[in-house]
Amino acid sequence: MILETERLIIRPITPDDKNEVFEYRSDRETNKYQGWIPATVSDVETFIGRVSKQINEPETWFQFVIIKKETKKIVGDLGIHFFGSENKQAEIGCTLNKDFQNKGYATESVKRVIDYLFKDLNKHRIITSIDPENINSIRLVERIGFRKEAHFVESLLINKKWVDDLMYALIEKDWEELNL
Numbered sequence: 001m002i003l004e005t006e007r008l009i010i011r012p013i014t015p016d017d018k019n020e021v022f023e024y025r026s027d028r029e030t031n032k033y034q035g036w037i038p039a040t041v042s043d044v045e046t047f048i049g050r051v052s053k054q055i056n057e058p059e060t061w062f063q064f065v066i067i068k069k070e071t072k073k074i075v076g077d078l079g080i081h082f083f084g085s086e087n088k089q090a091e092i093g094c095t096l097n098k099d100f101q102n103k104g105y106a107t108e109s110v111k112r113v114i115d116y117l118f119k120d121l122n123k124h125r126i127i128t129s130i131d132p133e134n135i136n137s138i139r140l141v142e143r144i145g146f147r148k149e150a151h152f153v154e155s156l157l158i159n160k161k162w163v164d165d166l167m168y169a170l171i172e173k174d175w176e177e178l179n180l
């Protein structure tokens with residue numbers, strides 16, 4: 001499954017992407033709100049080996065990389081967690097190399113993936129979980145039209161610390177209205 005936007009190609013991650021992905025995923029400062037920070041390229045290789053080979057498989061994560069058309073360079077990645085087959089819900093998460101942040105690439109790719117999830121995979125609801133201190137992520141999902149549904153207190157153990165968790169969601173009906 002390959003998706004395209006004006007400036008980007010969004011395609012499944014492959015083992016050959018491991019070095020480029022390690023370059024930005026290992027950046028501890030940029031990724032301080034993330035649960036997974038690889039220590040070695042081999043950690044990324046293991047991660048790529050574990051994600052689903054097929055999109056829309058129940059109870060799996062599928063991983064896209066986001067590529068800038070102009071340079072063919074990976075600018076970030078986007079993961080989708082597919083829940084049970086009858087569930088029609090998915091969770092998404094996006095990470096950009098800090099050199100490619102603040103250019104609208106995350107907004108452009110997340111919108112394209114959401115459109116695909118609702119229109120092609122017939123999903124009903126898309127959620128995303130965000131640390132309340134992760135301002136850039138909050139701005140991203142609010143810009144796209146996600147609704148803040150919950151603020152859980154110290155509900156996640158990330159990097160050995162209990163942190164709060166915001167739950168944002170978008171339902172298919174919202175997406176239709178936003179794009180009328």
Ligand SMILES: CC(C)(COP(=O)(O)OP(=O)(O)OC[C@H]1O[C@@H](n2cnc3c(N)ncnc32)[C@H](O)[C@@H]1OP(=O)(O)O)[C@@H](O)C(=O)NCCC(=O)NCCS
Pocket residue numbers: 030031032033034092093094095096097100101102103104105106107108134136137139140
């Ligand atoms: C979350 C994350 C992907 C958001 O990235 P981002 O660069 O802020 O988002 P975008 O790529 O959509 O860029 C949007 C910004 O670019 C600006 N911009 C500049 N040129 C632009 C253009 N040509 N088109 C659109 N927007 C443009 C927008 O105005 C916006 O800035 P603003 O928020 O000040 O208004 C990024 O902060 C990140 O990777 N963080 C670390 C990983 C993480 O914590 N992920 C979340 C957990 S899943």
